[in-house]
Amino acid sequence: MKNIILLLLSLIIIGFGFAYAVGSNPEPDVTQKGELMDKKVLVAYFSWGGNTKSIAEKIHAQTGGDIFRIEPVTPYPSDYNETAYGVAKEQKDKGIHPPIKNTDVSSYDVIFVGTPAWWYTMAPPVMTFLSENKFEGKTIVPFVTHGGGGSYSIPADMEKLAKGAKVLKTPFVVYGKGGAGTDNDLKNWLKDLKY
Numbered sequence: 001m002k003n004i005i006l007l008l009l010s011l012i013i014i015g016f017g018f019a020y021a022v023g024s025n026p027e028p029d030v031t032q033k034g035e036l037m038d039k040k041v042l043v044a045y046f047s048w049g050g051n052t053k054s055i056a057e058k059i060h061a062q063t064g065g066d067i068f069r070i071e072p073v074t075p076y077p078s079d080y081n082e083t084a085y086g087v088a089k090e091q092k093d094k095g096i097h098p099p100i101k102n103t104d105v106s107s108y109d110v111i112f113v114g115t116p117a118w119w120y121t122m123a124p125p126v127m128t129f130l131s132e133n134k135f136e137g138k139t140i141v142p143f144v145t146h147g148g149g150g151s152y153s154i155p156a157d158m159e160k161l162a163k164g165a166k167v168l169k170t171p172f173v174v175y176g177k178g179g180a181g182t183d184n185d186l187k188n189w190l191k192d193l194k195y
């Protein structure tokens with residue numbers, strides 16, 4: 001009888017141990033393969049000169065889902081110097097998040113967020129987009145075009161603004177609008193994300 005009770009107690013302890021082990025498995029990291037499959041996808045991007053737009057359209061062509069351009073209510077000047085050393089520089093220096101035309105990400109699970117590198121981080125309208133939307137439980141996949149500086153710490157900067165989002169730390173990074181190898185690089189990057 002004593003043996004049977006001991007056996008039953010052991011089984012209960014093993015059972016609890018197993019349940020704990022299953023329940024305490026860490027949530028899979030977003031970079032795990034397959035994590036992004038079968039999800040509702042949005043490609044959202046800001047582009048002043050067209051480079052980021054071009055990459056956004058290539059991504060969208062492969063992922064499907066929706067695509068939209070993040071647009072500031074007040075457009076930037078068409079003159080490069082006025083934008084780069086005037087408005088954008090001032091926004092950067094003063095931490096201004098300029099108002100943008102309405103955007104809503106509530107119906108999406110995975111949001112590819114594209115930005116040109118502007119003054120060592122993302123462009124200010126993208127900051128507005130990330131701080132004004134609700135990203136809890138959503139995954140952000142950054143992509144960046146730049147003029148030689150790379151992606152800086154844009155994914156980490158995005159994570160600070162998009163509260164509750166998982167932000168992938170492996171952005172697609174392109175100089176300008178890319179070159180001969182870009183389509184292939186993009187295909188491989190998406191393949192790694194299991195698209």
Ligand SMILES: Cc1cc2nc3c(=O)[nH]c(=O)nc-3n(C[C@H](O)[C@H](O)[C@H](O)COP(=O)(O)O)c2cc1C
Nearest residue numbers: 047048049050051052084116117119120147148149
């Ligand atoms: C306001 C402004 C700031 C920029 N700052 C940077 C920078 O810090 N680092 C960099 O590599 N390129 C910088 N660039 C170059 C752009 O990142 C690059 O040309 C980008 O591909 C432009 O994308 P778009 O055509 O979609 O606007 C800057 C360009 C502008 C207009």
